[in-house]
Amino acid sequence: xxxxxxxxxxxxxxxxxxxxxxxxxxxxxxxxxxxxxxxxxxxxxxxxxxxxxxxxxxxxxxxxxxxxxxxxxxxxxxxxxxxxxxxxxxxxxxxxxxxxxxxxxxxxxxxxxxxxxxxxxxxxxxxxxxxxxxxxxxxxxxxxxxxxxxxxxxxxxxxxxxxxxxxxxxxxxxxxxxxxxxxxxxxxxxxxxxxxxxxxxxxxxxxxxxxxxxxxxxxxxxxxxxxxxxxxxxxxxxxxxxxxxxxxxxxxxxxxxxxxxxxxxxxxxxxxxxxxxxxxxxxxxxxxxxxxxxxxxxxxxxxxxxxxxxxxxxxxxxxxxxxxxxxxxxxxxxxxxxxxxxxxxxxxxxxxxxxxxxxxxxxxxxxxxxxxxxxxxxxxxxxxxxxxxxxxxxxxxxxxxxxxxxxxxxxxxxxxxxxxxxxxxxxxxxxxxxxxxxxxxxxxxxxxxxxxxxxxxxxxxxxxxxxxxxxxxxxxxxxxxxxxxxxxxxxxxxxxxxxxxxxxxxxxxxxxxxxxxxxxxxxxxxxxxxxxxxxxxxxxxxxxxxxxxxxxxxxxxxxxxxxxxxxxxx
Amino acid sequence: xxxxxxxxxxxxxxxxxxxxxxxxxxxxxxxxxxxxxxxxxxxxxxxxxxxxxxxxxxxxxxxxxxxxxxxxxxxxxxxxxxxxxxxxxxxxxxxxxxxxxxxxxxxxxxxxxxxxxxxxxxxxxxxxxxxxxxxxxxxxxxxxxxxxx
Ligand SMILES: Cc1cc2nc3c(=O)[nH]c(=O)nc-3n(C[C@H](O)[C@H](O)[C@H](O)COP(=O)(O)OP(=O)(O)OC[C@H]3O[C@@H](n4cnc5c(N)ncnc54)[C@H](O)[C@@H]3O)c2cc1C
Ligand code: SF4
Ligand code: SF4
Numbered sequence: 001x002x003x004x005x006x007x008x009x010x011x012x013x014x015x016x017x018x019x020x021x022x023x024x025x026x027x028x029x030x031x032x033x034x035x036x037x038x039x040x041x042x043x044x045x046x047x048x049x050x051x052x053x054x055x056x057x058x059x060x061x062x063x064x065x066x067x068x069x070x071x072x073x074x075x076x077x078x079x080x081x082x083x084x085x086x087x088x089x090x091x092x093x094x095x096x097x098x099x100x101x102x103x104x105x106x107x108x109x110x111x112x113x114x115x116x117x118x119x120x121x122x123x124x125x126x127x128x129x130x131x132x133x134x135x136x137x138x139x140x141x142x143x144x145x146x147x148x149x150x151x152x153x154x155x156x157x158x159x160x161x162x163x164x165x166x167x168x169x170x171x172x173x174x175x176x177x178x179x180x181x182x183x184x185x186x187x188x189x190x191x192x193x194x195x196x197x198x199x200x201x202x203x204x205x206x207x208x209x210x211x212x213x214x215x216x217x218x219x220x221x222x223x224x225x226x227x228x229x230x231x232x233x234x235x236x237x238x239x240x241x242x243x244x245x246x247x248x249x250x251x252x253x254x255x256x257x258x259x260x261x262x263x264x265x266x267x268x269x270x271x272x273x274x275x276x277x278x279x280x281x282x283x284x285x286x287x288x289x290x291x292x293x294x295x296x297x298x299x300x301x302x303x304x305x306x307x308x309x310x311x312x313x314x315x316x317x318x319x320x321x322x323x324x325x326x327x328x329x330x331x332x333x334x335x336x337x338x339x340x341x342x343x344x345x346x347x348x349x350x351x352x353x354x355x356x357x358x359x360x361x362x363x364x365x366x367x368x369x370x371x372x373x374x375x376x377x378x379x380x381x382x383x384x385x386x387x388x389x390x391x392x393x394x395x396x397x398x399x400x401x402x403x404x405x406x407x408x409x410x411x412x413x414x415x416x417x418x419x420x421x422x423x424x425x426x427x428x429x430x431x432x433x434x435x436x437x438x439x440x441x442x443x444x445x446x447x448x449x450x451x452x453x454x455x456x457x458x459x460x461x462x463x464x465x466x467x468x469x470x471x472x473x474x475x476x477x478x479x480x481x482x483x484x485x486x487x488x489x490x491x492x493x494x495x496x497x498x499x500x501x502x503x504x505x506x507x508x509x510x511x512x513x514x515x516x517x518x519x520x521x522x523x524x525x526x527x528x529x530x531x532x533x534x535x536x537x538x539x540x541x542x543x544x545x546x547x548x549x550x551x552x553x554x555x556x557x558x559x560x561x562x563x564x565x566x567x568x569x570x
Numbered sequence: 571x572x573x574x575x576x577x578x579x580x581x582x583x584x585x586x587x588x589x590x591x592x593x594x595x596x597x598x599x600x601x602x603x604x605x606x607x608x609x610x611x612x613x614x615x616x617x618x619x620x621x622x623x624x625x626x627x628x629x630x631x632x633x634x635x636x637x638x639x640x641x642x643x644x645x646x647x648x649x650x651x652x653x654x655x656x657x658x659x660x661x662x663x664x665x666x667x668x669x670x671x672x673x674x675x676x677x678x679x680x681x682x683x684x685x686x687x688x689x690x691x692x693x694x695x696x697x698x699x700x701x702x703x704x705x706x707x708x709x710x711x712x713x714x715x716x717x718x719x
Contacts, residue, residue, distance in 0.1 A: 014659035073591075074599065101599035101602035106607065110607075114610050120613060121613065124615070241603075510651060510652070533650050533674055536621065539649065540622065540624050540664075549622060554624065557617075558630050561615070564613045564636075565634050565635040
């Protein structure tokens with residue numbers, strides 16, 4: 001290894017580090033280490049001034065690696081990587097040493113011990129910097145085509161938006177008709193517009209666009225390839241079709257919670273789910289009738305299948321709003337109707353509060369029950385009776401004789417096992433498809449190039465579903481329109497000289513990231529970089545030690561181990 | 571630190587911890603953030619996933635002078651490998667064989683899953699392991715019979 005020029009910066013972190021670690025002693029101990037040409041302490045390494053000083057050092061002293069000994073890399077790894085890049089140093093030739101969370105703060109009782117530990121940790125960091133190599137992001141070409149699975153309001157909106165950005169779209173719907181749940185509604189909150197018409201309009205718009213190809217009665221059955229260039233196979237009406245796409249959006253929606261027999265009287269005549277009731281209201285000509293009989297009284301039981309202690313612990317978001325909206329429609333049909341809302345909390349968030357106000361004005365009555373004492377539904381001679389302890393009147397027992405009981409059922413994930421397996425989609429604790437981070441990366445999944453949109457990711461009403469599908473569309477667009485994508489370069493590599501093609505790495509890798517290639521006369525394994533996650537699961541599997549993960553090479557780890565042990569107390 | 575003083579210098583076991591970037595490193599960080607104390611002779615090297623640790627690294631650490639190695643495994647929280655727990659356990663098993671073959675006591679390797687908020691379990695593991703190693707004394711080749719035939 002030729003001589004390196006390494007800069008080392010030891011941070012006080014105000015006093016967070018320097019109160020318990022003698023940073024000047026650390027500096028002196030490592031200053032004379034081989035290859036170290038700059039060794040400084042700094043009050044706040046992350047401050048603009050300190051970063052500027054480092055950038056100046058990199059440029060003026062021609063540093064080819066730097067070590068910053070400060071806080072946890074979870075905090076500032078990317079800050080310093082980008083600083084290095086701005087100074088013209090490859091970001092992978094910067095090493096972070098954690099002197100705060102894993103040293104000063106953990107050993108506030110032992111300044112001498114913490115200082116010695118700091119010296120050894122910094123030496124190991126220098127060892128890592130010494131063998132560091134510049135890495136370039138992995139570049140993959142991207143096809144300007146996308147596959148959308150699910151043709152509900154989310155899938156349709158995403159398709160139109162992508163087509164308008166110049167991207168070709170294949171829209172896959174498993175049913176005969178596009179539109180998902182929304183196509184069945186005639187009046188929706190918050191705008192009172194007809195869902196059927198909204199969908200008709202969207203389908204029209206989609207069909208107008210040459211870039212959109214729609215497949216109904218279609219399913220995704222195979223996926224291969226990598227982000228930017230997936231090969232997918234779909235089956236539609238007995239035919240199998242191969243397609244190439246750059247990215248995939250999953251917009252497969254939700255199902256309504258189905259109460260079990262006897263749950264709040266489910267199964268008794270007159271006990272219906274919210275969607276059944278909504279349909280009844282929407283189809284009714286004149287006053288509301290059930291089995292030919294006029295409906296005088298309706299009792300709603302909220303949060304059925306949502307916010308359970310065990311099971312579906314989440315709030316389904318749409319149901320309070322949709323129920324009140326439907327209750328308003330019912331009041332308009334039958335102005336004398338009596339409606340009782342048995343709720344746990346009313347969550348008509350945002351401007352949907354207006355629904356609550358209007359329903360109250362039209363005569364809806366609200367009763368609040370506690371989770372420990374749910375309402376009871378019974379039936380005597382065909383007459384439904386609901387009994388509830390109402391918290392708003394200090395626990396008064398209320399009995400309601402009613403014509404209908406509406407169970408305000410929540411959303412549950414669709415049973416889509418085959419699709420989940422084909423794509424290896426991650427599933428969250430709630431059973432819906434799982435995003436990487438609910439706030440920071442809400443439509444991205446751990447599978448690069450595969451996004452989730454709409455209610456497939458979790459309960460949403462239609463405008464929230466559309467917002468998320470447009471977010472997914474814009475993610476796809478940024479990925480495929482550039483023509484190429486850049487991936488994290490710390491991936492596995494195989495030394496073809498050592499490899500004897502035993503295939504054990506192939507077995508060890510769940511991402512299928514190995515291919516067989518020729519190397520001279522022999523066959524060897526090669527990593528498909530765009531598929532590799534850099535986990536290293538294959539590394540210990542190789543019997544001839546031919547595999548390394550970049551940045552964590554055998555030589556790197558061993559020299560770090562040696563440096564942690566080297567020398568005296570500094 | 572408690573324990574008997576041997577001669578002039580007290581024996582302070584050195585422990586190498588292999589932690590993981592996404593999971594156990596966070597748990598170890600949290601222990602520090604909460605100012606929970608453990609011996610300062612515990613050193614950490616982070617890797618992407620505990621299933622990527624080579625048994626030969628563990629032997630190397632012991633041969634070069636660490637008294638113990640602790641694998642802070644990803645367990646079921648691993649973002650990469652569904653069977654990470656089994657894989658890491660297999661690696662630990664192999665490493666213990668390797669230690670034995672080279673005349674080192676296999677109890678010098680310990681493994682446990684450390685989740686991203688497992689600050690207290692981590693600290694307890696470190697204290698207990700430190701104690702065990704202290705009783706065992708410094709690592710030396712031949713401390714157990716070479717079992718390789
Ligand atoms: C009773 C009720 C009333 C509601 N009222 C309102 C309201 O008034 N206002 C409002 O904003 N929201 C309302 N909602 C919520 C609204 O229905 C959802 O927000 C919306 O349907 C979400 O759209 P989506 O496209 O994400 O999912 P979905 O509507 O579920 O559409 C998903 C589509 O994907 C298809 N699909 C599923 N799996 C596959 C597969 N493997 N391959 C191919 N295709 C597949 C499905 O067939 C479906 O067409 C209501 C919901 C219910 C249940
Ligand atoms: S395990 Fe090692 S030797 Fe076997 S094919 Fe993979 S890289 Fe080659
Ligand atoms: S590092 Fe992980 S993803 Fe990459 S080839 Fe090895 S096992 Fe597969």
